[in-house]
Amino acid sequence: MTILDEILAEKVKEVAQLKHSYHPASRASVSAKRSLYDRFIQAETVSIIAEIKRASPSKGVINTAVNPPEQAQEYAENGAGAISILTDRPFFQGTMLDLEAVRGKVEVPILNKDFIIDEIQIDRAKDYGADVILLIAAALPKKRLDALYQYAKAKDLDVLLEVHNEEELKTAKSVGAEIIGINNRDLKTFEVDIGVTEHLASQIKNPETLIISESGFRHRADVERVRQHGVKGILVGETMMRSGNLAQTFSDLRVPQL
Numbered sequence: 001m002t003i004l005d006e007i008l009a010e011k012v013k014e015v016a017q018l019k020h021s022y023h024p025a026s027r028a029s030v031s032a033k034r035s036l037y038d039r040f041i042q043a044e045t046v047s048i049i050a051e052i053k054r055a056s057p058s059k060g061v062i063n064t065a066v067n068p069p070e071q072a073q074e075y076a077e078n079g080a081g082a083i084s085i086l087t088d089r090p091f092f093q094g095t096m097l098d099l100e101a102v103r104g105k106v107e108v109p110i111l112n113k114d115f116i117i118d119e120i121q122i123d124r125a126k127d128y129g130a131d132v133i134l135l136i137a138a139a140l141p142k143k144r145l146d147a148l149y150q151y152a153k154a155k156d157l158d159v160l161l162e163v164h165n166e167e168e169l170k171t172a173k174s175v176g177a178e179i180i181g182i183n184n185r186d187l188k189t190f191e192v193d194i195g196v197t198e199h200l201a202s203q204i205k206n207p208e209t210l211i212i213s214e215s216g217f218r219h220r221a222d223v224e225r226v227r228q229h230g231v232k233g234i235l236v237g238e239t240m241m242r243s244g245n246l247a248q249t250f251s252d253l254r255v256p257q258l
């Protein structure tokens, strides 16, 4: 059983519980969507999605002392184009309350990073203030991926559709994904290789598709590698969470669009 299988098994339980205890739209309705797509597609630099992630299955504890709204404010002040919040509790020590607290503090789009397998998680993301949700091709059969994608779009959410190999990329294209995230980390083995983005991004020919490269960014040279392949945004977690000097980290990773 891979770690992804383990996480998905937990999600099945979580969704069953949610269906008992969570009533969509029971929360105060939120303000208008902030479009990640519109902001990133016209930016002059490679946009940075900075992530709030306390821990992960691959790295263990990363930073549990973090105060999410303060961290988010620092990200925004240093030019983050969007903020990603891990809301999975058992494996990443996050919560939906982190997302809600951050949404009120910053003006940039908020990505709800979780393992979504059911519509009710999309309802919840919207209710707590997400502008974008993550859907992972490796986690869902094509039909479900398609259904969840359409469901999220109908709720006026942007969708970051994550792929890691050619077959998943084909699926993402057939779903009509406008934002494709290429994860450099294999969720089954944890191996990280920025070459995955170089390989897959070159197979995305539609200039309207917004390509985001995810995971493993530490240095400016990493970003320079992927921008040559049409990547318009990068998703950075661990490097941000461990940084003792966010201004420096952002200026290192901020490169002009080619």
Ligand SMILES: O=P(O)(O)OC[C@@H](O)[C@@H](O)c1c[nH]c2ccccc12
Pocket (backbone or CB within 6 Å): 051, 053, 113, 114, 136, 162, 183, 214, 215, 216, 217, 235, 236, 237, 238, 239
């Ligand atoms: O910490 P990193 O290597 O910068 O990676 C961030 C982000 O890409 C990673 O957290 C991530 C990418 N896809 C995911 C899916 C689920 C959970 C987490 C992720």
